[in-house]
Amino acid sequence: MKNNRSFCPLNLMVEIVGDKWSLLILSEIMFENKRHFRQFLQMEEKIASNILTDRLNMLEQQGMLTKKHDPDHKQGFIYGLTERSIDLLPMIMEGIRWSLAYEPVDLVRYASAVNLLQGGKDATSRLRNDLLDMHHILPEKIN
Numbered sequence: 001m002k003n004n005r006s007f008c009p010l011n012l013m014v015e016i017v018g019d020k021w022s023l024l025i026l027s028e029i030m031f032e033n034k035r036h037f038r039q040f041l042q043m044e045e046k047i048a049s050n051i052l053t054d055r056l057n058m059l060e061q062q063g064m065l066t067k068k069h070d071p072d073h074k075q076g077f078i079y080g081l082t083e084r085s086i087d088l089l090p091m092i093m094e095g096i097r098w099s100l101a102y103e104p105v106d107l108v109r110y111a112s113a114v115n116l117l118q119g120g121k122d123a124t125s126r127l128r129n130d131l132l133d134m135h136h137i138l139p140e141k142i143n
Contacts, residue, residue, distance in 0.1 A: 016062045021055045026085050035078045080135045
């Protein structure tokens with residue numbers, strides 16, 4: 001069992017994705033379909049390779065990412081989402097909504113996010129289903 005600072009629900013989430021890179025990595029997979037280490041290095045936020053390695057390993061250990069050998073590159077890996085990470089989609093969408101309201105978002109570069117927000121819960125639900133399909137996940141049934 002890992003050591004948590006507390007068992008507050010928000011703290012438990014922050015301990016996994018509360019650093020400055022984890023949500024950006026997950027959103028790059030969700031919205032840009034980036035799946036390889038070298039693609040993450042090209043993010044406009046300029047993550048250092050050692051930090052990226054650390055975050056990818058931590059996200060995999062926490063059950064947020066899968067990591068499979070890339071058949072096209074002997075030493076490469078393909079990263080994928082899990083249902084656990086895809087379930088953060090509504091929170092990520094709310095973060096985007098907040099940024100659009102209060103920060104100078106590049107509306108041209110991020111038009112797809114704006115369009116997704118304008119599509120409402122139906123569009124987010126469709127994206128969630130598409131991500132589950134793309135990452136070959138059978139959703140768990142909630143009783």
